Amino acid sequence: MSNIWAVCKKEIKTYFTSPIAYVTITVFLVLAGFFFQNLILWFNQYSMQMAQNPSYLQQININQMVFSPLFHNISLILLFIIPFLTMRLFSEEMKRKTDELLYTSPISVKQIILGKYFASLFVLLVMLLLTGILSMLTFVYGNPEVKPILIGYLGLFLMGATFMAIGTFYSSLTENQVVSAALALGTLLLLFVLNWASQFIQGIWKDVLNYVSFSQHFDNMTKGILDTADLVYYISFIFLGLFLAHSVILSRRWR
Amino acid sequence: MIEVEHLFKKYGDLLAVHDLSFSVKKGQIWGLLGPNAAGKTTTMRILTGYLSATDGKATVAGYDVFEQPNKVKRIMGYLPENVPLYPEMTVQSFLHFVAEIKQIPASTRKEAVEKSISLSTLEPVRGRLIKNISRGFKQRVGIAQALIHDPQVLILDEPTIGLDPAQIIEIRQLIKNLKGDHTIILSTHILAEVTQTCDGVVIINEGKLMAAGSLEELTASLQEKDGVFIRLREGGKEKVEHFQNIPGVDKVSIRDDGFSIEWTKGKDSRDDITRYIVERNWGLLEMRSLAMDIEELYLRVITGETEQ
């Protein structure tokens, strides 16, 4: 445990002593803020129109109209930003040959991977908490339900964590950070849009595509629906990504 | 302390280490000497657990490197050929991080960092970012991280490469000071490094063991025999037997396009051999002394002119 913490601390420090974390977090917040502001403006306009017709007023739901689309937007920003956070995790160590220090220390590959992974989760957490400040502003405009928002955030966190596990895997593959980011981004996009193809096919493969794709699992959570099947989905994906990274690193020893 | 037995390492088709065996006694400094691409780094990476071997066995302090890697890593310090440094860290915070991953308990960690800083004389740069310090200091940070957990065994891969002469002398002195408490293997392609700092040497070329032993042993065995290398107008295996019959001659072997003939030190068979050749009209083209010191042995190793 203390080994994981040692690696994690070092990674967090690296993120925040170089511009990487600041730049990514800023880009993320600017984009998230932009989407948020548009949704709020749209919501205000819509509710004003509705206010002239009181019978519709009950149908206005800030959770559905602002948060659900906001979570979708944020997940898309994460998809584009996370590969740039994870690309350095292992690629940089290989490039600088510092991996030789890590792998010849009495600390397991598992602990190294987890330490690095938790550090990247920490950056994710910081990003989400900062958007949380935006969300609190909505309490000024309306009266949103808290629970669906929290579930939505949990969904975002799990989604981001899945992206990070996949990014970690690609980072373990190559010492070239750009290659690692490009492969991760490609994979994430593919998994994001995989369910589009499902409308053209039938039978078991349709279900498989729908299951593997991110969208369906995330959709539930943005609406405040918490289903263990979705949790299992994300956790399996995270496990798979980290397991593959572990196998890649161990196999490199046998070159 | 360190035992390597019949070690093999293949990278695809390339045999980088070929049946390598040697051992190093506790408290000594041994040099792993060989030209570039001899397999020094590969051997060290196997000993430190960074790479697996294709075949063979290696033990450190009685622990099997392949079976009990974590036991070995705890008692081993390693300075890789490319010094592993994080440029954005300060010297002190880097050493602190290394102390953590080398499993130094929190209570003694600070002390260990201080000790390694003073041993490697890093005091003037302790608060500086690693990317801003000189090559010589970087190398010393590399040595400091290798000995921070007071390891019984130190593996140093080309510790003086790329340094200027003054820095080389400093690092050599630093290494010599570590002797006794630590068993050290250092690799180098420079003979002087070995003769100035080491107790013994393992000479390898193309992954193969060429010679091994303490400096005294090696010098003695090289001087035990005396001999000549001769070249005749016409060679031929049958002549080996002829030479063997000359009184005093111990060993005859075919080498390159000639013969090497050896006898015990103290005698001199040169006259007998010359007379034998001239009487039979074999056409003596060349005769030169085989007397060797370590320098010549190494020279032959790196020019590929080795005894079989």
Ligand SMILES: Nc1ncnc2c1ncn2[C@@H]1O[C@H](COP(=O)(O)OP(=O)(O)O)[C@@H](O)[C@H]1O
């Ligand atoms: N990772 C690797 N993959 C393939 N070949 C390698 C690798 N590392 C070293 N080699 C080859 O193995 C041989 C020995 O290399 P090395 O152990 O680095 O020698 P030295 O340290 O003595 O210069 C060289 O021919 C080198 O090109």
Ligand SMILES: [Mg+2]
């Ligand atoms: Mg080398």
